[in-house]
Amino acid sequence: MQQYFYLKKEDLGDLLSEINKSHALFIPSKKDDDYIYLSFSQLQPEEIIYSIYRGVEPIKSFLTHSREIVNEYFQSFDSSAEAKPIAVFGVKNCDLSSLTLQDFVFEQGIEADPIYKKRRENLLIISSDCTGFKKTCFCLAVGNKPYPEKNFDINLSPINNGFVVEVGSSKGETLIRRLSQYFTAATTGQIAGSKIKRDNVVNDLSQHLASVNMPPKDALQKNVREGYESGVWKEQMLTCVECGACNFICPSCHCFLLADDMRENKSRRIRIWDSCLYANYSRVAGGANPLNTRAKRLRNRFMKKFDFFPDNLGQFGCTGCGRCIEACPAKIDIREVLKALAKK
Ligand code: SF4
């Protein structure tokens, strides 16, 4: 099947409305300077917009929930509220890139997580290019582009009066076939136009990152490794209040806790997102805690993101989305930690 199509701007709402008939569709809605995902069914036609940059919620929120009963959920999967598959519109590349990490953890180990696997198979991803960026975005500094390259079903790249639509998977191909009335073959001029827009965003973001003074991507792993004994971890963590916000908002973080309890004479197993910056994150039953200081916990976080993942997966465990910078009440900025390590 052909890979590039054209969608008229005025047809976007109708296309999403059609997708919402077969899926529970979520789309970004503008709130001040942010985009929050809302159910398509909650929105008025004039509220259907194209998001310029990534939303507040990471895409992992659609795949593992912050707190959920996992044994009962799986037993009743087919009759659950999720029987209608989820579709997400406006997913940006920092989130698509995080899916490679989430898939590695939840699907590619000794056992695949059955809940994650089912949700991932069912998830329809309609991604889109970033046409701007937040001051906190730094995807280019960790090797990601501000436009999708993989892990999407279809991708929308805006051009003057519409979108170049790229097909990224067989699921995307099926969607285009089913709703073929909205698509025509994209011309080479339209494809070239979308590439020019992409290049412009890359140039603007590169200039922004040069002004922020980010260390070179190829030095990040070495800086983190060589900074193992440095005082940076302690200095940076003086203000941390161990709220876990940086982990929970991060599209790449994936640690969780399992707990059992009884409710109405039925046992339940609950899965809860965990935070590697919590004091008890690594405490074992006997009371020993190898990560017993905030400095050690921050170092562990960076070792995993900038040393373990490049070695094991060929990409950083940070996609440069900048969400943790905005979420941290203590104003701890991942870019400043990386810059401080580069100076040591
Ligand atoms: S560590 Fe921060 S910037 Fe990197 S992916 Fe996670 S939330 Fe985004």
Ligand code: SF4
């Ligand atoms: S968001 Fe900030 S204060 Fe909260 S755990 Fe993370 S680094 Fe600490």
